[in-house]
Amino acid sequence: MPPVHVDPWGVALADIATTDTATGTADALTADTFARVTDSILASVGRVIDGKPDAVRSALVCLLAEGHLLIEDVPGVGKTMLARALAASVDATVRRIQFTPDLLPGDVTGVSVFNPVDREFEFKPGAIFAHIVIADEINRSSPKTQSALLEAMEEGQVTVDGQTHMLPDPFLVVATQNPLEMEGTYALPEAQRDRFMMRISMGYPDSRSEALMLRQRDTVNPLDAIAPVASASRIAELVAWARAVHVAPTIEDYAVALAGATRTHSDLRLGASPRATLQLVRAAKVWAALDGRGFVIPDDITALLIPVFSHRLIPTRSAGGARARTAADAIASILERIAGSVRVPIAARQ
Numbered sequence: 001m002p003p004v005h006v007d008p009w010g011v012a013l014a015d016i017a018t019t020d021t022a023t024g025t026a027d028a029l030t031a032d033t034f035a036r037v038t039d040s041i042l043a044s045v046g047r048v049i050d051g052k053p054d055a056v057r058s059a060l061v062c063l064l065a066e067g068h069l070l071i072e073d074v075p076g077v078g079k080t081m082l083a084r085a086l087a088a089s090v091d092a093t094v095r096r097i098q099f100t101p102d103l104l105p106g107d108v109t110g111v112s113v114f115n116p117v118d119r120e121f122e123f124k125p126g127a128i129f130a131h132i133v134i135a136d137e138i139n140r141s142s143p144k145t146q147s148a149l150l151e152a153m154e155e156g157q158v159t160v161d162g163q164t165h166m167l168p169d170p171f172l173v174v175a176t177q178n179p180l181e182m183e184g185t186y187a188l189p190e191a192q193r194d195r196f197m198m199r200i201s202m203g204y205p206d207s208r209s210e211a212l213m214l215r216q217r218d219t220v221n222p223l224d225a226i227a228p229v230a231s232a233s234r235i236a237e238l239v240a241w242a243r244a245v246h247v248a249p250t251i252e253d254y255a256v257a258l259a260g261a262t263r264t265h266s267d268l269r270l271g272a273s274p275r276a277t278l279q280l281v282r283a284a285k286v287w288a289a290l291d292g293r294g295f296v297i298p299d300d301i302t303a304l305l306i307p308v309f310s311h312r313l314i315p316t317r318s319a320g321g322a323r324a325r326t327a328a329d330a331i332a333s334i335l336e337r338i339a340g341s342v343r344v345p346i347a348a349r350q
Contacts, residue, residue, distance in 0.1 A: 029237050031292065037238060038064075038290055040229040041089050048085040048222045049078055051209035057290065058200045058307060059086050059174065063132075063235065064242050064289075065282040067197025068153050068173040070138075070188075070311060075178060077202040083134045083174035084223055090235060091228035092131035093168060099141035101184070105148035109158045110165070123160060128152050131168045131232050135175035139185045146192055149173065153195040170235050190270065190314070197279045198304070199311035245285035246295040254338075255281050255301055261334040262313055267325045270314035280308045302339065306331055 038060065045056045055071075059082060062069040071079040087094040097108060110126035127133065128149070138146060152158055156167045175196070178185055193199075205213065216222065230238075255277055263271030284300040291300075306328055313327035 029241055031294070034238060034241050034289060035292060037230050037234060041086075044089040044226055044229050045082070045085040048226065049082050050212055051205050052078070052082070052202060055082060055200055055202055056086075058198055059083075061283050061286045061290070061304075062174075062197050063090075063170065063172050064239050064286045065197060065279070066170065066239060067279055067283065068195060069175070070193070070196040070199040071174065071176045071202065072179065072199055072311075073201045073203065077204060079176035079202055080134065080136055081223075082202065083132075083136075083176065085226060086174065087132045087134065088223055088226040089229055090132065090232065091230065092170075092232035092235065093129075094132045094134070095127040095130035096134040096136060097127045098136050099138045099145070101141060103141045103145050105145050106160075108145065108148040109152070110160055112161045112163075121161070123163065123165065125165070126158075128158060129165075129167060131170055131172065131235075133171075133173045135173055137177060138175040139177040139188055141186065143186055143189060146186070146188060150191060150195060168232070170232065170239060190312075193311050194273055194275055196311065197283060198307040200307055242286045242289045243282075245288050245293070247281055247285065248295070251284075251296050251298065251301065252281065254298055255284075257338050258301070258305065258334060259309075261338055262309065262330065265330050265334065267316055267330045267333075268313050268327070269316050270312070272309050272312055276309055276312050280304060283308055298339070302335065305335065 041060055042053075042056055045059070046053065049056055059069055061067075063086070069083075071082065073079055084096075097103070106126065108126050108128050110124055110129070112121040113124050114120075115122045135149070152167060152171075153173055156169065156171050158165050158167065173196075177188070204210075259272040259274075259277040259280070261271075262268055265271065280301065281296070283304045284296045287300045287304060288294070288296045309331060310327040313330065315325055315327055315330065
């Protein structure tokens with residue numbers, strides 16, 4: 001009988017018996033195993049993305065929470081490198097799509113091609129058919145091409161000519177984009193932004209990290225030194241483990257209250273969707289699991305609020321046309337008003 005753990009709410013969490021396909025040996029997925037594998041992934045990506053632990057952790061959270069990640073920043077700060085480092089650390093299928101103005105939806109999803117021998121149409125899968133898809137500079141393609149990702153990101157499938165084709169599991173889209181003010185970019189529509197679980201920015205490296213980059217990358221590509229540390233099947237098991245993390249009703253009420261407050265805030269034209277609330281809680285489960293807990297606390301929700309909510313919110317505009325406040329400002333005011341009202345068991349604060 002597998003060992004059983006009990007969280008402060010008295011919910012039993014049994015260990016999951018699994019098999020690692022990389023070794024072919026049986027291995028019980030325990031909290032220690034979860035920590036060992038996730039630490040290995042974080043360390044592997046961290047060797048390439050030095051000095052950005054929050055960005056690396058956010059990428060792993062999206063992978064294990066079955067979400068998708070949008071990385072928005074100026075050129076040259078490591079957006080694509082982060083996506084490639086994560087992909088290289090997992091022994092899974094990886095495809096990169098360079099989004100350009102002439103990219104067509106069929107290039108992403110696939111097309112039906114007539115076979116003159118069989119006299120039938122055959123489906124030729126597009127680049128979206130992979131465990132990890134790097135959508136590089138996604139806002140340089142037209143809205144029509146961007147929309148080709150909608151069904152894939154939400155339902156894990158692609159429909160072409162009336163036929164539905166399932167995507168691999170796990171499935172993660174890591175998209176990069178330049179700021180919308182830059183020339184040659186197309187703003188992602190609200191429906192597309194809402195499909196991304198989190199949006200993060202890399203920011204410029206500190207002086208120590210930038211100097212280290214100059215010394216280490218003069219003649220060597222850091223990606224060449226990365227070897228996979230987890231198989232696709234192991235990632236699926238980590239996903240299942242994180243999904244079993246307990247969320248108390250008070251925590252759920254807290255997440256719902258935060259989302260509801262964005263919909264009535266005077267500084268916001270568009271608030272968080274129900275999908276955003278669901279993804280906030282899913283991400284918080286992974287965040288808690290990475291901290292070695294089998295239960296979510298309010299701090300997990302608070303830590304993820306800006307990366308999960310901010311890209312979905314649209315601030316109001318002043319009479320002069322300028323935005324009165326940013327989405328982050330509105331979130332901060334909501335937290336100040338609501339955060340103190342949630343109550344959780346004392347055991348959760350220990």
